[in-house]
Amino acid sequence: MTPNIIECPDLEVLFTELETGEGPALEHAKHCPLCTAIIEEHRLLEKDLSRLADPLPPPDLVHKVMARVAAEPTPLRRELWTGVSILAASLAVGLGVLLSSDAALSGAGTALARFVVDGKAFFDALLSGGRALWSTAAAPVAGLLAALLLSSLFGIKRLAGSGPTPSEA
Numbered sequence: 001m002t003p004n005i006i007e008c009p010d011l012e013v014l015f016t017e018l019e020t021g022e023g024p025a026l027e028h029a030k031h032c033p034l035c036t037a038i039i040e041e042h043r044l045l046e047k048d049l050s051r052l053a054d055p056l057p058p059p060d061l062v063h064k065v066m067a068r069v070a071a072e073p074t075p076l077r078r079e080l081w082t083g084v085s086i087l088a089a090s091l092a093v094g095l096g097v098l099l100s101s102d103a104a105l106s107g108a109g110t111a112l113a114r115f116v117v118d119g120k121a122f123f124d125a126l127l128s129g130g131r132a133l134w135s136t137a138a139a140p141v142a143g144l145l146a147a148l149l150l151s152s153l154f155g156i157k158r159l160a161g162s163g164p165t166p167s168e169a
C-alpha cells in the first residue's frame with residue numbers, strides 16, 4: 001500500500017499519539033512526508049516554547065564567565081572583586097539598617113499621627129519621645145549611613161583611581 005492513498009489523520013489525533021509515542025496516526029506519519037513535516041514543525045515550535053518558558057541561562061554560562069575572568073589581568077580582577085564585595089557589603093548593611101529602623105520609623109509615625117489628632121496635649125510627650133528616639137535610634141542609623149557612604153566612595157575611588165587601566169595591563 002502506498003502512503004498517499006491512506007488519508008492523513010486528524011492533527012489532534014496525530015499530536016495526541018505523538019505525546020503517547022505510539023498509534024496508527026503516528027505509524028502513518030512515518031511514511032507520509034506531509035505528516036512528517038507537520039510533526040517536525042510541531043516539535044520545533046515546542047522546543048522554542050520550552051526555551052521561552054525556561055529562564056535558566058545556558059549551562060556553559062558560568063564556564064564562559066569564569067574563562068573571561070581568568071583571561072583578565074590580575075590587578076584589574078582584584079580591584080573588581082574589591083569593588084564588588086564593598087558594594088555587596090554596603091547593600092547588605094543598608095538593607096539591615098532599613099529593616100532595623102523600620103520599627104523606629106513607624107513609632108515616630110504613630111507619635112506624629114497622635115499629635116495631629118489630639119493636638120497640643122501630646123506636644124511635650126512627642127518632644128521627649130522624639131528626643132529619645134533621636135538619641136537611641138537616629139544616631140546609630142545616621143552613623144551607619146555615613147559609614148556606608150564613605151565605604152562606597154572609598155570603593156569607587158579605588159576602582160576609578162590608581163592602578164593600571166585595562167588597556168595598559
Ligand SMILES: [Zn+2]
Pocket residue numbers: 007008009028029032033034035036
Ligand atoms: Zn499524512
